[in-house]
Structure formats: structure tokens, C-alpha cells
Amino acid sequence: xxxxxxxxxxxxxxxxxxxxxxxxxxxxxxxxxxxxxxxxxxxxxxxxxxxxxxxxxxxxxxxxxxxxxxxxxxxxxxxxxxxxxxxxxxxxxxxxxxxxxxxxxxxxxxxxxxxxxxxxxxxxxxxxxxxxxxxxxxxxxxxxxxxxxxxxxxxxxxxxxxxxxxxxxxxxxxxxxxxxxxxx
Amino acid sequence: xxxxxxxxxxxxxxxxxxxxxxxxxxxxxxxxxxxxxxxxxxxxxxxxxxxxxxxxxxxxxxxxxxxxxxxxxxxxxxxxxxxxxxxxxxxxxxxxxxxxxxxxxxxxxxxxxxxxxxxxxxxxxxxxxxxxxxxxxxxxxxxxxxxxxxxxxxxxxxxxxxxxxxxxxxxxxxxxxxxxxxxxxxxxxxxxxxxxxxxxxxxxxxxxxxxxxxxxxxxxxxxxxxxxxxxxxxxxxxxxxxxxxxxxx
Numbered sequence: 395x396x397x398x399x400x401x402x403x404x405x406x407x408x409x410x411x412x413x414x415x416x417x418x419x420x421x422x423x424x425x426x427x428x429x430x431x432x433x434x435x436x437x438x439x440x441x442x443x444x445x446x447x448x449x450x451x452x453x454x455x456x457x458x459x460x461x462x463x464x465x466x467x468x469x470x471x472x473x474x475x476x477x478x479x480x481x482x483x484x485x486x487x488x489x490x491x492x493x494x495x496x497x498x499x500x501x502x503x504x505x506x507x508x509x510x511x512x513x514x515x516x517x518x519x520x521x522x523x524x525x526x527x528x529x530x531x532x533x534x535x536x537x538x539x540x541x542x543x544x545x546x547x548x549x550x551x552x553x554x555x556x557x558x559x560x561x562x563x564x565x566x567x568x569x570x571x572x573x574x575x576x577x578x
Numbered sequence: 579x580x581x582x583x584x585x586x587x588x589x590x591x592x593x594x595x596x597x598x599x600x601x602x603x604x605x606x607x608x609x610x611x612x613x614x615x616x617x618x619x620x621x622x623x624x625x626x627x628x629x630x631x632x633x634x635x636x637x638x639x640x641x642x643x644x645x646x647x648x649x650x651x652x653x654x655x656x657x658x659x660x661x662x663x664x665x666x667x668x669x670x671x672x673x674x675x676x677x678x679x680x681x682x683x684x685x686x687x688x689x690x691x692x693x694x695x696x697x698x699x700x701x702x703x704x705x706x707x708x709x710x711x712x713x714x715x716x717x718x719x720x721x722x723x724x725x726x727x728x729x730x731x732x733x734x735x736x737x738x739x740x741x742x743x744x745x746x747x748x749x750x751x752x753x754x755x756x757x758x759x760x761x762x763x764x765x766x767x768x769x770x771x772x773x774x775x776x777x778x779x780x781x782x783x784x785x786x787x788x789x790x791x792x793x794x795x796x797x798x799x800x801x802x803x804x805x806x807x808x809x810x811x812x813x814x815x816x817x818x819x820x821x822x823x824x825x826x827x
Contacts, residue, residue: 412783451705458707459693466704481699483692484602490691506684508644509603549695550702563690 395440398425403459406437420446442444478548480512489523490516493545493557497527497538516537523548548575604649605685607634612682619682622675624660628653652678755787760795764818768805773819 395401405421406413419430434457438450451460461469469475481489488511491503503511517522519539527540548555601607610628631653635646659674673679684826767774779792796818799805806819 410708424697453702460705460707463701463704469706475709477706479705480703486692486695487602487688490688490695493695494688494691505602506681506688508605508649508681508685547707548702549698551698557691557692560750563687 396436398429399420399436399440402430402433402457403437404550405417406450406457406459409458411543412452412454418457418546436533443491451550453550454555455543458547461547482514484509485514485518489518489541489545491537492524493541493554494560497530498539498540499530499532499536499538501536503539583673604631605682606689607631607646608649609682609686609689622679624653624657624675628657647777684740754796755791757791757794760788760791761799764792764795764799764805768818768820774816775818779818788789 396483401421402418405418415427415430418434419425419427422430425433430543434450440446441449446462447465448459448461449456466477468476484507487507488503491506492498495502495506500511500515501514515524522541522542522544524545525542526537528538529535543555546553551557594627603608608627608631611627611634612619612622615623615630632650635643635650656674656678667749668783728810764774764779767778771780779796780789784792796807800807803821806821808819809815810817
């Protein structure tokens with residue numbers, strides 16, 4: 395491996411979170427962005443080709459070393475590490491709305507979901523998946539929520555734009571609507 | 579339009595038991611009804627759907643009822659509006675179901691995102707990052723009182739409780755502490771020797787209430803000036819001595 399690839403590996407090993415490309419480039423002021431990109435590729439290939447238990451993954455707005463999928467069960471069984479708990483359906487719905495409509499207030503989320511979401515918002519906030527990003531100008535200046543980098547990390551997203559655009563979503567029910575209207 | 583007859587619907591739906599807790603809200607229930615009935619979302623047979631909706635929510639618990647009842651009321655209002663005679667100018671007629679359809683489509687769209695997130699989240703759950711643990715902070719003895727807000731304390735307790743997967747629930751049995759008795763014991767012990775240690779004061783198989791009694795007795799006696807409590811290093815054993823002043827007195 396080149397010295398730069400080794401440096402990246404060391405930094406990625408030490409980091410608690412994914413490291414952004416900008417931060418990786420800042421590690422060695424002598425190296426060009428192109429050289430850093432090449433070193434990332436080199437490191438990734440090193441892990442993939444030489445057969446390592448970990449791999450280099452781009453997600454959560456940066457790069458991170460993760461264990462390979464096939465070892466998850468054994469690692470968890472031996473209680474070396476604990477998987478994050480699965481979110482409830484209600485929490486996922488709320489999170490999906492925040493991801494798409496951020497910054498968004500509680501009332502708007504409740505309008506879309508048709509149920510009260512106070513406690514769900516609180517638990518998502520506690521888990522670090524959403525954060526308060528501001529206050530609306532509306533009446534009562536309600537809090538506005540947005541997703542966090544940890545949200546991207548936990549759902550293996552490189553950035554928010556990786557979510558399909560609203561108009562790209564195939565709505566199963568819309569197809570039925572275009573069919574001939576059945577009189578009641 | 580299907581005759582608004584409650585019974586057949588009820589009988590039909592009881593053939594397969596539906597748990598309302600499986601739905602995340604009234605829109606979810608509504609979408610599932612529309613899917614089961616295979617009706618066109620742009621032309622919902624509102625009377626039929628409203629009746630089914632009411633039949634399903636009749637088993638509802640009170641705490642979640644409000645959200646469902648609001649939707650039930652909305653459905654019934656739309657049903658009533660649909661029954662109103664229309665003016666000849668069909669063009670100007672606004673479908674009372676339009677707003678509901680918009681919300682259902684919006685909700686359905688969001689559900690697709692949920693599927694996506696669920697898939698990706700599940701994939702990610704099979705990979706672990708390196709667990710970063712900050713190096714232990716060097717603990718130096720503090721003479722000053724701890725600066726800690728109640729919120730920080732509660733958050734810390736919360737963190738500790740979270741480390742256990744299944745919190746064990748203990749049953750608390752109220753038991754009177756015997757502080758006076760413990761004070762007698764301590765007096766006897768320090769009357770015999772100059773210095774005693776915590777372990778000397780509690781028996782090997784002391785019960786929690788006895789330990790607590792001794793602790794409270796120690797604090798009380800320290801306050802009264804009968805003894806001194808000293809700890810030379812953090813986590814070192816606590817040394818209990820007769821107070822020099824009270825001894826002189």
C-alpha cells in the first residue's frame with residue numbers, strides 16, 4: 395500500500411464516525427484530491443481483494459470501515475457488539491416524513507400520518523436520528539426537525555440525495571387510478 | 579351504492595381477526611381496507627369503506643381512539659356530502675373525496691420510503707463500525723462538591739439502565755431501617771479500637787437494609803462529631819476513627 399493509503403486507513407480506524415472526503419483530504423496537505431481518491435480506491439481494493447474481515451464503505455456523508463455482513467451473526471452471538479435496535483413502524487414512518495420534508499414541524503407530520511407523533515419524535519431525537527434544526531415562523535414558533543448524519547449512517551445512505559426523489563416513487567395505487575373508473 | 583347494513587360487514591370481517599395494533603394509524607387502516615377491497619383510490623366507494631372502517635375500530639382501545647375517531651367522522655362527513663344532490667353543472671362539482679385521496683396518496687408515497695429505509699437499515703444492521711471508546715478519564719479526588727445538573731444525573735442513570743438488555747425489575751419491600759441500632763454497634767466497635775473500616779462494621783452476609791442502616795448511622799455520627807470518616811484515595815477503603823475532639827471532651 396502507498397503511504398497515503400496507510401494514512402487513510404489509520405485515520406479511518408481511529409475515527410468514531412464516518413470521515414468526510416474533505417477531512418480525508420486534510421490529513422495530508424501535500425496530497426491532491428485526486429491522490430486521496432486514488433488512495434481510497436486502493437484501500438478499498440486492498441480490503442476486498444486480499445480478503446479482510448472488514449470493508450471500506452461510503453455512507454453517512456463520509457467513509458467508514460465496517461465489518462463484513464457475513465460475520466454479523468457470530469459477532470452478535472458472542473456479544474462483542476450489539477446491533478442497533480430496530481425501529482417500530484410508527485418511528486420509521488415519522489422518520490421518512492422528516493427525511494423528505496425537513497425542516498418540518500410536528501403538526502405537519504401529524505397531518506401526514508394522521509396520528510399524534512409527540513412521543514415518537516422524542517424517541518427518534520433520543521436515538522440521535524433527528525435533531526431540532528430551528529423554529530418555524532408560524533404561530534407559536536413550533537420546533538422544526540431534520541435528520542442527522544447518524545440517520546444517514548444507520549440507513550447506509552451516502553447523503554440525503556440518495557433517497558429517491560418524491561416524483562420517482564412508484565405509487566402502487568396511482569396505477570389503479572388511471573384505469574377505467576368503475577361506477578359504484 | 580351498497581346498502582348501509584352494518585351486520586354483514588361485521589360478520590365478514592370477523593372471519594379473519596384484525597389486530598388494530600398492527601396499523602400505525604387511521605390512514606394505514608384505510609389503505610389496507612382499500613387494498614383488500616381492491617377498489618380504485620380515485621373513486622372510493624365511501625359508504626362501504628366507512629362502514630368497514632367503523633367495524634374495525636369498534637375494538638379500539640381508548641388511548642388510540644381519538645385519531646381513528648377523527649378519521650371515522652371525516653369519512654361519514656364525506657359520505658353525507660356524496661349523498662347531497664348534485665347541481666346539473668357537473669363541471670363545478672368538487673369531489674368531497676379529493677382531499678382524502680390526496681392524503682392517502684401522500685401517505686402511500688411515504689410508505690414506499692419506509693420500505694426503502696427498512697431495507698437499507700436492515701442491511702446496515704449486519705455491519706458493525708469500530709466501536710470508539712474514549713480513553714478513561716483520570717479521576718482525581720475532588721474536594722469541591724460535584725457540579726452536576728439534575729438533567730445530567732438523570733441522563734447518566736438512563737445510560738446505565740440502557741446497558742442492560744432487559745432491565746431487572748426488583749420488588750421493593752419497605753423495611754424500616756435500624757439506624758439507632760447501627761449507631762450502637764458502631765460505638766461499640768470504635769470504643770474497642772482506634773480505627774475501623776467499613777468492612778468491620780457490616781457482617782459478611784448483611785442485608786441491604788442493614789448496610790443502609792450502618793451507612794446512615796455513620797453519616798449521622800460524623801455529623802454529631804462522634805467520629806471521622808476519611809478516604810485517602812478514590813476507591814480506597816474508608817477509614818473510620820473516633821473524633822479527637824469528642825474524645826477529649
